[in-house]
Amino acid sequence: MKTTTNYGFKKPEGNESVDIADLNFNADAIDQKLKSVDSSLVDNSTYSTYKLGIDSNDIYTQVLRKRANGTLIIKSILSGGTSPTYTTKTETKYGADGATVEWSKAYALTYDADGNMINEVLI
Structure with a gap:
């Protein structure tokens, strides 16, 4: 399975079955990254x-x-x-x-x- 360059998100190819665990892995990684960006912003x-x-x-x-x-x-x-x-x-x-x-x-x-x-x- 291929992964994205920057965050290692799992990218099933056309001949592979989509695994819910992979989707959850991607969602958790996105959630964590967004939280770190959100926490670094300053609300004036x-x-x-x-x-x-x-x-x-x-x-x-x-x-x-x-x-x-x-x-x-x-x-x-x-x-x-x-x-x-x-x-x-x-x-x-x-x-x-x-x-x-x-x-x-x-x-x-x-x-x-x-x-x-x-x-x-x-x-």
């Missing part, structure tokens, strides 16, 4: 935003987003360079417990001649 309507670390140019260097239960979901930190043209933004996403790191991403920040941020490029 269900958290509060807290801004911290205001600098001399009135720029907040930390932004925390917390769930209704108070656990941290995303932390964003500006660093590098000098205010008001920080060179790096780091975002970290936390699991349901608010402590387990699910991912962290850094972005290089660039500015135009007037000092307006124009790009956040994933590093």
